Amino acid sequence: MKRLSQAEIYKKNIFLRVDLNVPMSNGKIRDESKITSVLPTIKHLLRNNNRIIICSHLGRPKGSYSKDLSLAPIASRLSKFLENIEIKMIDFPFDNFTKDRLKSSNIYMLENIRFDNREELNSEDLSNELSKFSDIYINDAFASSHRKHASTYGITKFLPSYAGFLVEKEIDSLNELFSSKYSKKLAIVGGAKVSDKIKLISNLSKKLDFVLIGGGMISAFVQKNHPEYGYAKEIVLNSRGKIIIPDYVLVGNEFNENTKYKIINTTDIRDNLNIKILDIAERSFEKISDYISTSDLIIWNGPVGVFEWANFSLGTLKLIELLKNTKAKTFIGGGSTAEIIHKTSTQKYFTHISTGGGATLEFLEGKELPGLRALS
Structure with missing residues (x-):
């Protein structure tokens, strides 16, 4: 596996796949850990004068646009962690965007990649379209790496590809x-x-x-x-x-929040399939x-x-x-x-x-x- 930590990448256009599929309620982010986890890779690439196109998904839009699953609120929050650097959104459909437009900013974010139904089909056409934005592909989306999708798998056929710092950390830690x-x-x-x-x-x-x-x-x-x-x-x-x-568990006769419960020895539930362990x-x-x-x-x-x-x-x-x-x-x-x-x-x-x-x-x-x- 080629690693960002072992590469010298300067002044390039980077297609950075991350996983910003954060839990949200009423448009507000409940847990920011997935955002903060990719900051080391982003900051490193910016220090080396690279331009970055960030790609992620959010939820399961099933190949169609949904305002509730837009990445715009996440881009806004990410900007705050990057000292208010402007992150320009690339709206869906992506084929309206050209490489020439990259000169106007250092960091962009594609709108939710799963708005395009070709993503989950690992479409070679989509992989090729995405690759035309950039010189190098970096995968820092460990949480999406079990998916054989266009932005996590197919795109690597078209660009030199590396693991970002988060993916490196995940693999090294789990291998331990x-x-x-x-x-x-x-x-x-x-x-x-x-x-x-x-x-x-x-x-x-x-x-x-x-x-x-x-x-x-x-x-x-x-x-x-x-x-x-x-x-x-x-x-x-x-x-x-x-x-x-x-040895001991809390059990109830019903699986609901307010069920009556008691503590029993685990061996005492052997013949009672109606008991629910809670x-x-x-x-x-x-x-x-x-x-x-x-x-x-x-x-x-x-x-x-x-x-x-x-x-x-x-x-x-x-x-x-x-x-x-x-x-x-x-x-x-x-x-x-x-x-x-x-x-x-x-x-x-x-x-x-x-x-x-x-x-x-x-x-x-x-x-x-x-x-x-x-x-x-």
């Missing part, structure tokens, strides 16, 4: 999880369905020493009549590491804290309870407190887990917080990401 220099490695995997995480758990359980299961999918590991018991049994049989099931009980954390304190590397992916419901967020919050105080290197596996870390303002306590959701998951499953392969 499988390094042999750590003696005890722990994975904490939460979620509702084993089928959603079976490849992740399977891969991690073969390479790490311990895998702690959290969330509703605990049921699949203890209930023989559970529809996903077969998945769970296969994981346990093929695991090199030890699979850890919490969180890990505090009594379980005595054993969990032992695994955390004796590990020197920890990866966490997925809340261990229904975090968005106050009554069932305490297990996840307790887990954060334990991880904040561990001496181990701690890695957050992106997606909803990263959102929780930012929401609780605990970023500084973790070694690395991945910006990827699906991309991080696929990387940890052992899959090759097309957007990264294209940089080789």
